[in-house]
Structure formats: C-alpha cells, structure tokens
Amino acid sequence: MPELPEVETICQALKPLLEGQSFLKIQANRPDLRYPLPVNMETVLSHKLISLISRRAKYLLLDFSHGLTLIWHLGMSGRVIIENLNALSLNSGPHDHVVFITSNNYKITFRDPRRFGFLLLYPTNQLKSLHPFKTLGPEPLGDIPLGVSVLHAALKRRTISIKNALLDQRIIAGLGNIYASEALWQARLSPRRGANTLRLKETKILLIEIQNVLRRAISAGGSTLRDYAQPNGDTGYFQYSFNVYKREHLLCNHCHFTPITRIVQSGRATYYCDKCQQ
Ligand SMILES: [Zn+2]
Incomplete structure (x- = not known):
C-alpha cells in the first residue's frame, strides 16, 4: 500500500x-x-x-x-x-x-x-x-514538521499501543503500517508499549527515526525514479529494503540472533524484535 x-x-x-x-x-x-x-x-x-x-x-x-x-x-x-x-x-x-x-x-x-x-x-x-483534512495531524517532514513536544503531549493522552498511535492520522499524518514498524525498530521501542508510557527522550528518538525512515524511503524512491522514469516510468512503488516489515522468522538485523516476531494489532500486522525493542 x-x-x-x-x-x-x-x-x-x-x-x-x-x-x-x-x-x-x-x-x-x-x-x-x-x-x-x-x-x-x-x-x-x-x-x-x-x-x-x-x-x-x-x-x-x-x-x-x-x-x-x-x-x-x-x-x-x-x-x-x-x-x-x-x-x-x-x-x-x-x-x-x-x-x-x-x-x-x-x-x-x-x-x-x-x-x-x-x-x-x-x-x-x-x-x-x-x-479527513480537517482532523489530520502535523506532517512528520516538511516546512513545519511535527515537533517532539507536540508528539509527546499527543502520545501522553493515548492509552493505546504506540504502534496504533502512530497509525492515528490525527497524531501524525501520512505514517502507515510499514514505516511505523520500521521506525519503532530503529528507535528500539516495542510496538506493544502504551503510547502514554513513552518518556520525552524516547519520543525524541522515535521522531528522529520516523523522519529518517521516511527520508531514506523517499530517496530510494527518487533513485528508482531516476533509473526508470524515462520513457516508461512506473512511479508507484520502489525497492526499499526493510529491517522488520514482512521479515517474520528472519534474524533481526541489529542483534543478529532473535527472529523477527509478527503480531496483529487492531487487525494490522506488526513486525518487531522482542529482544531489541523494549
Ligand atoms: Zn534484535
């Protein structure tokens, strides 16, 4: 998607x-x-x-x-x-x-x-x-990106899991299932944590990783685009190597000994490392 x-x-x-x-x-x-x-x-x-x-x-x-x-x-x-x-x-x-x-x-x-x-x-x-434009939250990237204090305050009000909170478009606009899992892995945060349990420092790391994951994916898309855009350019999807998404049972790229776990949260698959993400 x-x-x-x-x-x-x-x-x-x-x-x-x-x-x-x-x-x-x-x-x-x-x-x-x-x-x-x-x-x-x-x-x-x-x-x-x-x-x-x-x-x-x-x-x-x-x-x-x-x-x-x-x-x-x-x-x-x-x-x-x-x-x-x-x-x-x-x-x-x-x-x-x-x-x-x-x-x-x-x-x-x-x-x-x-x-x-x-x-x-x-x-x-x-x-x-x-x-949905009237209720969309701030953009994670862009001219006036979401700030850490705004994100932390929004998460403090939610008792749902941090993974589900990241999919809530009123909190952060545009983040979906794939990049929410990837950003949580990068930030070493368990997707099962309650959104309101994140400390300010953890929220700061998470926001940086959300932005990094999105920027890397955009630049991967950009390079695919440069390679394939002319003359028959298909700009819908591009190759991007994921660390956890759809890597169930494969070893974690960080600790190298824990297989990636797949769980379902609110009907959506979440992938994470049970050892690295706390
Ligand atoms: Zn791991």
Whole structure:
C-alpha cells in the first residue's frame, strides 16, 4: 500500500511536469473507483492551468487556477505511470482507469487493480474543512514538521499501543503500517508499549527515526525514479529494503540472533524484535 514516501515520490515526479501546464484530455475508463469519479471531470478540468502539485498525508493534491483541487488517493494498489507521448511503445493495461494527456506531451495513467483509490474534486478553499483534512495531524517532514513536544503531549493522552498511535492520522499524518514498524525498530521501542508510557527522550528518538525512515524511503524512491522514469516510468512503488516489515522468522538485523516476531494489532500486522525493542 502506498504510504507517505511513495506518494511524496509521485508528487516530486509530477510537480515539474504538471505545474504551469494543463490537461488536454482526461479519459475515464469507468464511472467509479472507490467512489464515483468527479462529474464532468474532463469538461471541468481540461485546458485549465494546474497551479500547484502538493501532498498532504497520503493524498496528492492538484490545484487548478480556477479554484478547484483534484484530490487523488492511490488506495491499496494504485500506481501512477508517467510516459512521454513520443516514447516508442506506450504502456497500457486492463486496470488503467483514468488517463490524463498533458499540454506538454505526457500521458499520466492511474492504474489501480483493486480500485480502492479515488479522485475527488472540491473547491480549494474548502479543503481544510473537509474530512479527513480537517482532523489530520502535523506532517512528520516538511516546512513545519511535527515537533517532539507536540508528539509527546499527543502520545501522553493515548492509552493505546504506540504502534496504533502512530497509525492515528490525527497524531501524525501520512505514517502507515510499514514505516511505523520500521521506525519503532530503529528507535528500539516495542510496538506493544502504551503510547502514554513513552518518556520525552524516547519520543525524541522515535521522531528522529520516523523522519529518517521516511527520508531514506523517499530517496530510494527518487533513485528508482531516476533509473526508470524515462520513457516508461512506473512511479508507484520502489525497492526499499526493510529491517522488520514482512521479515517474520528472519534474524533481526541489529542483534543478529532473535527472529523477527509478527503480531496483529487492531487487525494490522506488526513486525518487531522482542529482544531489541523494549
Ligand atoms: Zn534484535
């Protein structure tokens, strides 16, 4: 499932291509994904200037100069494929649900086999009052990142496990199952600990490790992008080596003698080292 680093990578790839351009054509190959596609999307958005591409949590936001924002969520399996129309052979598949043709000769395809992704269109000035944007917590990275005292205070109010607290988008925006497990391993904190038991010093280490894990994943995504973006760039996922995620029974990369344990917390798999993480 695409998490913050994957969405940020796509955002960084689309930004130089789309800002200042427009869509000449928007082809929707079905009426709905998780939700119905925006009504008259092509009529409303084509030939309109794209003024800003940004990311909030796991949402891509395409702002248009006539005051509308296209909210794009990749769901469980969504990929964004960027191709130059001059490429010799263009990529296409049965799960290509929406295809955008840009004024600078690019084809941008939203491919989503499981169709949990969605596109929604709202006035830009209403976004902050919309669910879920109105309750999203601070970003872990960015211009004004989440501070340690804010995170510590938010965790102090929660009796749930620290792993589940990290998935709560009201506490920290954009962190998902994979990178929450990875950051807790890096910080040597047990995912089973109560969120309100973390000391300030532990919270500080955890926040640093969350930021490190996300930055490393974004730069891994960036390098994959540089390697594969042209001419048939698939920017949906990238290779990133995990220390605990999906490494059940394999030896911990830190202590080298404890097999990684898998537990289920609130229906989501958590991976950790029982020895290193306290
Ligand atoms: Zn270990």
